[in-house]
Amino acid sequence: MIVETKICNVTRPFALESGAVLPCIDIAYETYGTLNQAGDNAILIEHALSGDAHAAFFHEGDKKPGWWDLMIGPGKAFDTDKYFVVCSNVIGGCKGTTGPASINPETGKAWGLSFPVISIRDMAEVQRELLSHLGIKRLLSVVGGSMGGMQALQLFGDYTGMTDSFIAIATALKHSAQQIAFNEVGRRAIMSDPRWNDGDYYGGVSPEAGLSVARMIGHITYLSEQMMQEKFGRSKKTANIKNVFKPSFEIEHYLDYQGISFVKRFDANSYLYITNAVDNFDLITSLSGPTRTCGKNRARGKVVDLGSKKGLVVTFSSDWLYPPSQGRDIVKFFTALNVRVSYTEIETDHGHDAFLTDTGSLTEIVKGFLSGL
Amino acid sequence: MIVETKICNVTRPFALESGAVLPCIDIAYETYGTLNQAGDNAILIEHALSGDAHAAFFHEGDKKPGWWDLMIGPGKAFDTDKYFVVCSNVIGGCKGTTGPASINPETGKAWGLSFPVISIRDMAEVQRELLSHLGIKRLLSVVGGSMGGMQALQLFGDYTGMTDSFIAIATALKHSAQQIAFNEVGRRAIMSDPRWNDGDYYGGVSPEAGLSVARMIGHITYLSEQMMQEKFGRSKKTANIKNVFKPSFEIEHYLDYQGISFVKRFDANSYLYITNAVDNFDLITSLSGPTRTCGKNRARGKVVDLGSKKGLVVTFSSDWLYPPSQGRDIVKFFTALNVRVSYTEIETDHGHDAFLTDTGSLTEIVKGFLSGL
Numbered sequence: 201m202i203v204e205t206k207i208c209n210v211t212r213p214f215a216l217e218s219g220a221v222l223p224c225i226d227i228a229y230e231t232y233g234t235l236n237q238a239g240d241n242a243i244l245i246e247h248a249l250s251g252d253a254h255a256a257f258f259h260e261g262d263k264k265p266g267w268w269d270l271m272i273g274p275g276k277a278f279d280t281d282k283y284f285v286v287c288s289n290v291i292g293g294c295k296g297t298t299g300p301a302s303i304n305p306e307t308g309k310a311w312g313l314s315f316p317v318i319s320i321r322d323m324a325e326v327q328r329e330l331l332s333h334l335g336i337k338r339l340l341s342v343v344g345g346s347m348g349g350m351q352a353l354q355l356f357g358d359y360t361g362m363t364d365s366f367i368a369i370a371t372a373l374k375h376s377a378q379q380i381a382f383n384e385v386g387r388r389a390i391m392s393d394p395r396w397n398d399g400d401y402y403g404g405v406s407p408e409a410g411l412s413v414a415r416m417i418g419h420i421t422y423l424s425e426q427m428m429q430e431k432f433g434r435s436k437k438t439a440n441i442k443n444v445f446k447p448s449f450e451i452e453h454y455l456d457y458q459g460i461s462f463v464k465r466f467d468a469n470s471y472l473y474i475t476n477a478v479d480n481f482d483l484i485t486s487l488s489g490p491t492r493t494c495g496k497n498r499a500r501g502k503v504v505d506l507g508s509k510k511g512l513v514v515t516f517s518s519d520w521l522y523p524p525s526q527g528r529d530i531v532k533f534f535t536a537l538n539v540r541v542s543y544t545e546i547e548t549d550h551g552h553d554a555f556l557t558d559t560g561s562l563t564e565i566v567k568g569f570l571s572g573l
Numbered sequence: 574m575i576v577e578t579k580i581c582n583v584t585r586p587f588a589l590e591s592g593a594v595l596p597c598i599d600i601a602y603e604t605y606g607t608l609n610q611a612g613d614n615a616i617l618i619e620h621a622l623s624g625d626a627h628a629a630f631f632h633e634g635d636k637k638p639g640w641w642d643l644m645i646g647p648g649k650a651f652d653t654d655k656y657f658v659v660c661s662n663v664i665g666g667c668k669g670t671t672g673p674a675s676i677n678p679e680t681g682k683a684w685g686l687s688f689p690v691i692s693i694r695d696m697a698e699v700q701r702e703l704l705s706h707l708g709i710k711r712l713l714s715v716v717g718g719s720m721g722g723m724q725a726l727q728l729f730g731d732y733t734g735m736t737d738s739f740i741a742i743a744t745a746l747k748h749s750a751q752q753i754a755f756n757e758v759g760r761r762a763i764m765s766d767p768r769w770n771d772g773d774y775y776g777g778v779s780p781e782a783g784l785s786v787a788r789m790i791g792h793i794t795y796l797s798e799q800m801m802q803e804k805f806g807r808s809k810k811t812a813n814i815k816n817v818f819k820p821s822f823e824i825e826h827y828l829d830y831q832g833i834s835f836v837k838r839f840d841a842n843s844y845l846y847i848t849n850a851v852d853n854f855d856l857i858t859s860l861s862g863p864t865r866t867c868g869k870n871r872a873r874g875k876v877v878d879l880g881s882k883k884g885l886v887v888t889f890s891s892d893w894l895y896p897p898s899q900g901r902d903i904v905k906f907f908t909a910l911n912v913r914v915s916y917t918e919i920e921t922d923h924g925h926d927a928f929l930t931d932t933g934s935l936t937e938i939v940k941g942f943l944s945g946l
Contacts, residue, residue, distance in 0.1 A: 313816070317817050374807065375807070376798065376801070376802050376806075376807075377801040377802050377804070377805040377806055377807065377822075377823075377824040378793065378796075378798045378801050378802070378824075380807070380822050380824050380825065381789075381793045381801065381824050381825075381828060382793060384789070384820070384822070384824070384825045384828060385786060385789045385790050385793065385828065387818055388785070388786050388789060388828075388829075388832075389762055389765075389786050391818060392762075392766065392782035392783065392785070392786055393765065394767055398816075409765035410765065412761075412765070413758060413761050413762050413765055413786065416754075416757070416758045416761060417758050417790065420751065420754045420755060420758065423751075425749065425750075425751045428749070428750040428751050428754065429749050429750050429751070431750070432750040433749075433750055434747065434748070434749075434750065434753070434855070443686070443771075444690050444849065445760055445764060445845045445849060447757070449750075449753050449757070449852065450750075451750040451751075451753050451754050451757070452753065452754075452757045455754060455757060455758065455761075456761075459761075472818045476817065476818060479822065482807065
């Protein structure tokens, strides 16, 4: 099936959690399946750091489907014969939704670093805006892995009244010092690249070298130590004689390739804004503090009967970026709020990437959870 | 006590494992204690990636002692009242021993990338050269942590006849794919810095930004996840308003500081040469393959009665860079060669850095081992 990314233009000002206001925003999104008459079969999928609105099926002419095609489609975990699935690109991103590479209508130039700081809550708010635009008043579930899981938890926590359940995969309530540290080194690599030029590189050459290093660091954390060893070990390709420090081990070539392919499809400033949002995400504080948004149907307000809500938390045994212990913290937090939370740790050697690559058990678990709603 | 780094000038050509020949080399070293009449109380200490010959005591005017002062001195693990302790800077380094920042006498210019590739065996050979210069024919023990442990094992394996024992701490027989990956990202950060200029930056501005990122990555792997969390957690310093992506979390400031202080004392090309040597180190292959050096008293030749030799392997429970499993692999390898190997895993939350910072248990274990020789 061929799909395309659509754009929802929000032409009125959009206020962010920081207090800053964007004069207007675009929201890139895709939908799969059909919203039923009762309007109660919608599932919102949230993407991870480098994802986008294209979660499933094929774009015209593409050889690769969307990033979660293994999970979304007829008969799959998110069965498009049953559910109406929505996925949108996050605010601050670079795949159609307004971000630092977008044109600031007030200056006619790319925002760059004048783009306001964004948060995970802002990402969730933008998605709620999209749902409203699509006429979706209620979500059967809000779902995400990694940073997507953070958005899912934020949206569920902020708007429990409109959300029957959440599915949070390989994610956390907040980043640990080590998780912040990995992101910080990536940001530093970008900002150390002279081509970054304080974020003002649009129209010129982008800081590809720095972004590439950032992505290489990321990839180390996405794979388990064991899988990296099995896949690459100490195997070598022919060494480069002119410069011995060029990649020679297979793992070096792999990281090199990941870096190069990433810079073709991602904006360095978006990487800064999005990782900053992830590092500053702290769900418990966020749900207990004062916010600009309406609190009527929030989990923290306990206006809603949370006992009717369900959650599913999934972790992967070899995920050392978002280890199972962080998944169990999510379970504890929502269980204490009376939400009925299920928890599964999937045995796999795929590491953090398992939510994208090792979807066999995940499919069965998600199917079971959704059918029980 | 005040000490100073001395230089041993080797004025004849020095052949490297690659076949390349250096016209002459300098070896920077320090010694502590006194070689006894029998000449059987010498201990060689090998430093890690960013270490140097200054292992203990104070240089004139310094406020900080050498890098392993907790372990070396009167009454300490390496008791300088009993033992004659030697430590030298590795070949390829930048602290007095010949490396890429040294002047090539044939051109009058810094070697840069024309410096030949070096190996862990080359480091061990240079130390043997120094021992010869110092009149030391026999070592009571050869000792090192991290990369220092690799050199210790190489020297013990290559010259078992002159070495009574080894102490290998937080190290490995060879790097895994993940260990190579972390080093590769560091190298890439350096080589992506335009100031690196293919290694030709001496006399100009050095690639500090790239080297700093490399060091930041390293520091993440040196600390345990737990200790980083306890030490920094999610604490913040005042945010930088002009650029929100400047460090704000304490962990970011810590990494920033580590990066900045490192570039003042380390050469970027040395970082490339040394990490390359570490990644290519493979002790078992190295001891079983043909080599240029005399094989008479090698472990692999089994000419020496290895049953009279002892080894001590120490790992740290929270060291995820060189995890205990790699220490146990060292034990297995040398035990199979008939060496009497002791093994201890020290319970600590200090991570890989424990060999430098959490030396209480280590001191007792090393003392016990040395007294049993």
